Amino acid sequence: MEILQLAVFGGLIIGVVYALAGASMVVLYRTSGYVSFAQGDIAAASLFVGLILNNMGMPYLVVAAGTILTGAILGGLIGSFIVVPLERLGAVTAVLATIAVGMIIQGGEMLVFGAEPKAFPSAGDATVFTLGALDVSVADVVSVVTCALVFAILGLAFGKTSTGIAMRAVNDSPDAAQILGVRAAQLRRRSWVVSGALAGVAGLFIAPTFGLTPFSVNAFLIFAFCAVVVGGFESIVGALVAGIGVGVISNLVAVYFDVNLVNISVYIILLLVLLVRPHGLFGRRPLERV
């Protein structure tokens, strides 16, 4: 029973982080219709900036703000100058560009910081309360609260604000959106800024537990991908539910079967969902005109 509690609640807390990383993907997908393979690298680069701030003796809040800001700036730069201009050549080219950018960032980090894992500060390691058998730390509480806030804001922004509706319009029907005076390119650049910032936020909760290397954040990409695919690329709520679901299931697999079965089970979940509900559990089925 204790092991089950550990697995479920631990999965909940890590699932929240998957959901945050997934949100970073969803924001991009909503406006552009593709995913970025560079989000892990953007997060890692921002975290290295955060680490430098930390080593200068800055308080945690400054470190966190610096990390998120760097993510936003990096995302904005990459989106504005590289990926969005390449979109006219097709979604595959845009995805390729994100892979290229990711490789460049990763190589740069290897050159500057090397491959040894570095300790990254967390929001606080003290135990706040125990949930069943699990000690819940300050950092865990912060990540859950942040996640709830981020998702509430994103949900409102997508559903209620004109920008959010315009973002959806740009992806659904670019021509109609253009006729109505929606500036597609500008919206896409903005979504890159938001997506980069969210990657930074997710990274803040990954790095303290798993150490910071040029690759450590990237390993979370597959869980984030899985979360958005299972949840449905369009849906913010889907990313949240699926992220937590993926977290809990992978924890259960690790506890009751074998740690080394986690990735293959994630793959099988992904494939099953894509086959049974190609648009995810919460996604909308797009209209297809032949």
Place this chain on the structure above:
Amino acid sequence: MSATTSVVDRQLLRSRTNAGLEAGRGRALLGMRVVLVLIAVVAAVSVGLGSTSGLRYALAMGAVYALAALANGVVMGGLGEISLSTSAWLAVGAYVCGLALEAGWAVGWAILASIVVTAIIGFVVAIPTVRLRGIFTALATFVLAWAVPQSIIYLEPITGGSHGLSLPTGNTVLGLPLGGSSPGQLIFSYICFTIAGLVTLALAESRIGRRVVWVGESESAAAVFGVKVTWVKVAVWTWSAAVAGLGGALFALTVGFLSPDQFPATLGINLFVVAVIAGSRSIWGAVLAGVLLAVVPTQLQSFIPSSATGIIFGVILLLALLTGAGGLAKRVEWLILAAWRAVRGGRHA
């Protein structure tokens, strides 16, 4: 009258060669392509034979990666889909070959086993995968590339897990000693690549290849003309896995030691990237891609650590995308064609 016909013929030939340049197939350019494959292979082998053992080893690995790039190109060039899981097929092929060698099989049978087993697994995985498209294919193959090395660790009783698997040494093929930087390995690997490459080229020229091009251009149009779209796609993925399985077998023979971290998901991405840089619809471009991936990181070590070579590949890929250049191989073929036309045009005048 006959003069007009000849002009029409020339125009027709011209448009056919142009289309062939674009599609990577077509009789008009077949001769040139076969010659280019042979030139690329002979160049790689002769440079390898005449150089240090370090470079020879890198070039032998180049043949392995060339097969992987070819496997990637079959999917990218044929169907226009992104496959990031070639590293996983390399791993499967390598482990099957390694286990067969350990069980005392002859090299030839071990390689055959690698190809067959990888093709079967590739076939099974392809059945769900071909229902996906675009970024979803990319995501599914990416997650597969993450899952396979971990599964190898899970299968520790068979594969030796993260401790790795040491293979028996002293393997020979037709009296040629294989392994490491031996000249025999280099020659044998490139012979294997040449066979796989020319068979792929022949398949591309065949009726099957034509169907693949139709499906790649427009699935619904191909379906209207009675092409069984799903099976064509499954066949392409299976062939891709089989080619990568052969590459994996050569990997095992060359390196002589297998461990899961030799096949990280980043290898799958790197293979895809070099295949795109070199030109995913070209067989000799695959040689170029393989050699790029194997040689650049080791030879530039004194300028840039091999772990950071991603910068070089990333920048080249971005430049290729930004200039809209397509693959390097297509550029070179275009230049050759232009030169040939200039020479012929000169003769006509």
